[in-house]
Amino acid sequence: MAPVDEQLFVLMSGVDYGDPHLYTVFERELRERLEEDRPLRVYLGVDPTASSLTLGHTVPLRKLRQFQEFGHHAIFLIGDYTALIGDPSDKNKLRPMLTPEEVKRNEATYFEQAAKFLDPGRTEVRHNSEWLADLKLLDVIRLTSKFTVAEMLRRETFRKRFEAGDAIFLHEFLYALMQGYDAYALACDVQIGGTEQLFNLMAGRKIQEDAGQRPHVPITLPILVGTDGKTKMSKSAGNYIGIDEPPEVQYGKVMSLPDEVLPEYFVLATNLDRALVASIIEGLRKGERNPMEEKKRLARTIVAECWGEEAARRAEAYFERTVQRKEVPEDAPTFPVRGTETLLEVIVAAGLAPSKREAKRLFQQRAVTVDGQVAEEGATAKPGSVVQVGKRRWLRLVEP
């Protein structure tokens, strides 16, 4: 296996426990395991609560991949049983419990997409219903007896809700225990998760230890911010980059990220060589590297990791043509016109604007051009001309 120092450099990259002391401790623990020079059992658990993944979901997947590339044994655990409860970790309110049918439906697409970021042939896929479904009430009670109420209430998410007078249901306490039990059932050496899950991972250590197992090394990663550069990337917030979105869309979304988040994106959302990543970040900080060039590299990398090199080249070329050189893309959608319709009608009919009111505003803002000339709202749509709305919407008018 690769030298321990080399492994450690890569594996600890981006890792954050929210506490420098913990970092030292866990880094040492990981070093000890790596020195045993054997494939470690590394597990990542994912609850199939959503049917399609965002770039944010790929952060822990990439970490698992890194372990895999060093020859460690990767376990992808589908939390089909825990999903029924709902992880309270990242929420300040109760999470809805899913039905078994919903879980099943999400699960298939989930792994299919996750597999893009793993080496699927070398990944062991498990479900936690395999062991959790068989626990007897007595087993569960024994598990709960290892934890105290004070311990639970010290946890930030619960504490805040408790202090705010919000409801905390008993089953929410159980979530951490279930995830902890997974670690024990898998007899894992390492568990990967988001920083907000540290509590759950620590619960796992405790359960393993009580059962006479060596507690695993937690590897927690920060939450990836969304395209707004501020809040957590999520579908519902609309600030996401979906891994099944078209290459051009992904590329564009990356290019619209605020410059400040480039470092964290390079660390968390790419598989680029860690030494290179470090030098990029350093270069950006010192102003020796051009943010735009680096952002293009980031965009290219992310698209390539989702769709392949070829798609990344295409997306980049598209961006350079349309945005940087402001050319009309040759694949601009066409729209048949007789020459009697008004531009306004055509823009709405072609879907370049959601409503007439909105289209009217676009005209008022001088955002509509025909063959490069700013067009007025009353103009008629003539076949053979090219309409551009804003920076990224085009239409080629053709004979019907």
Added chain:
RNA sequence: GGAGGGAUGGCCGAGUGGCUAAUGGCAGCAGACUGUAAAUCUGCCGCGCGAAAGCGCUACGGGGGUUCGAAUCCUCCUCCCUCCA
């Protein structure tokens, strides 16, 4: 079983009878600028008619009501939360 609090536009969150298509923030869109679709600045940001002023329609969990007029008051219903027992 009892008492009380809440449900507002994509999200967060003001508003407690007309001045409210509804403060503000975020997200989004446009223009300017630029090193990029970054940052910054400015404007827009329910739908329809109208060149425009303007007019109309729909909207504050759901139904019904009071009123010249309701997101705001009353009533019933649904869902959520808290406290006491």
